[in-house]
Amino acid sequence: MKFVGRKLEVSRTFLVASILLNIFLAALAGGQYLRHRAEESRHESVFERVVEDLTSHLDNSDAEAFRSALKQEEPHYAKAHENLALARADINRLLLAPNFDPAAAREAMRRWRLAWNAFVGSFGDALVDAMARISPAGRRAIVETMPKHKT
Template sequence: MRPSRSWLLRGALGASLGASLALNLVLGYLLQAGPQRGPDVDRAQARIERVLSEPDRLVFHRAMEAGRPEFQAALREHRQGRPAVAEALAAEPFDPEAMRAAMAQSRARWQSFSTSFENSMIQGFAAMSPEGRRRVAKDMRGRGGQRSGQK
């Protein structure tokens, strides 16, 4: 199976982030990226909530909903910037500097989304019980970084 151009581009962008390995691991575990959709924040939130007790689920959900306007706006900005990368890639003659600039802008928008999403998760994790955090950590380890639908 040959990876698509969008997956290769995502890989290049992800590799260049490098600023926060922990963030990338957590977000990689939580966010499911589709070729057209990008990260699925609702699925990420549901994946955490499904392993929690009702009290922990409620406090985590409240924290995520409080941060939703900020991280959704950042995600929209990131998605709106995607065409610039594709345009720079397809330009003839190809301009490496234009490509670097488009990728840097995309990386900055992704970082803005990642930071705001991470802040909401951390608020939720801080509000839940130690048992709730252990459940989430156990679920993450049990999945071993597998994508949804893979066994």
């Protein structure tokens, strides 16, 4: 029985290390992407770039309906996105602290998950409303534009 308990403890350690590494790599990749995007367009917000990318595949009436729906809801998910960024910064601060505190890091990650869920929930609602306002061909165009991830 001691071997099973030790194996479980090692697995948990590797899981936490893997999650932390993934967060670090995602932040690093995101930072590189945002740095390059900022050089390309200093006056455009992330929201405007996402909407522009999605609507570039739509006809004019669908594009206008989609933009309008998302723009109406932007204040709701903008705050959620800000909270997500703050939670991520808190995790980074804890990971870089000279005296690493695993309990504090776990708590920060719990807060980040809550912030992520709030952001996804608020943006998801806006996206569903926007999709409801466009044609079936427009919805198909947006779905085909979305990145395909293997699960």
